[in-house]
Amino acid sequence: GENVEQHPSTLSVQEGDSAVIKCTYSDSASNYFPWYKQELGKRPQLIIDIRSNVGEKKDQRIAVTLNKTAKHFSLHITETQPEDSAVYFCAARGSYGGSQGNLIFGKGTKLSVKP
Amino acid sequence: KAGVTQTPRYLIKTRGQQVTLSCSPISGHRSVSWYQQTPGQGLQFLFEYFSETQRNKGNFPGRFSGRQFSNSRSEMNVSTLELGDSALYLCASSLLARDEQFFGPGTRLTVL
Numbered sequence: 001g002e003n004v005e006q007h008p009s010t011l012s013v014q015e016g017d018s019a020v021i022k023c024t025y026s027d028s029a030s031n032y033f034p035w036y037k038q039e040l041g042k043r044p045q046l047i048i049d050i051r052s053n054v055g056e057k058k059d060q061r062i063a064v065t066l067n068k069t070a071k072h073f074s075l076h077i078t079e080t081q082p083e084d085s086a087v088y089f090c091a092a093r094g095s096y097g098g099s100q101g102n103l104i105f106g107k108g109t110k111l112s113v114k115p
Numbered sequence: 116k117a118g119v120t121q122t123p124r125y126l127i128k129t130r131g132q133q134v135t136l137s138c139s140p141i142s143g144h145r146s147v148s149w150y151q152q153t154p155g156q157g158l159q160f161l162f163e164y165f166s167e168t169q170r171n172k173g174n175f176p177g178r179f180s181g182r183q184f185s186n187s188r189s190e191m192n193v194s195t196l197e198l199g200d201s202a203l204y205l206c207a208s209s210l211l212a213r214d215e216q217f218f219g220p221g222t223r224l225t226v227l
Contacts, residue, residue: 043205043218043219043221044218046217049215089157089158102148105160107156108158
């Protein structure tokens with residue numbers, strides 16, 4: 001089955017710097033890759049997603065890149081702000097014989113943005 | 116639109132008991148997935164329901180079960196609770212199985 005590895009597990013940056021979180025997946029049939037942000041005591045919130053027919057997607061300060069050949073995808077946050085501090089999860093989902101598989105999540109990255 | 120809601124928000128049970136958790140998806144959403152979140156294991160998939168049918172199941176013992184009703188509301192049940200079942204149980208809804216998932220606030224289960 002699918003396995004998703006996420007690195008680093010913790011990341012500390014200065015306000016205004018960029019942050020990059022990387023994930024690798026094992027199943028070449030995976031075709032949907034969302035990223036979730038979870039603040040302490042709150043629910044995971046979808047911040048951006050990408051499908052396998054696209055190599056990059058941007059939304060203001062957030063971007064995601066996908067390399068299908070290498071089976072990895074990354075989250076890029078530019079001009080980080082203290083409110084970006086949270087745990088970020090990547091996930092992957094495949095399609096099998098026309099049926100959608102379930103989301104498999106990485107273990108999470110705790111991002112701390114220091115003022 | 117109202118978001119995904121889960122009840123109860125907190126539960127304390129003792130070993131051997133059983134528990135039922137409820138999830139109400141966003142109006143119009145037909146797919147509901149359940150996850151167990153623990154500090155050590157992260158978010159682990161339990162099962163997914165679509166139109167009252169279980170479509171996918173994660174690698175959890177048979178003590179974990181679920182169902183979905185005709186109004187798309189879903190319940191999950193855990194029988195014979197163990198200490199290791201203590202976790203945050205999250206449900207997520209999506210319009211269709213291939214669409215983005217939106218999470219509820221979770222139910223914090225503590226097993227003593």
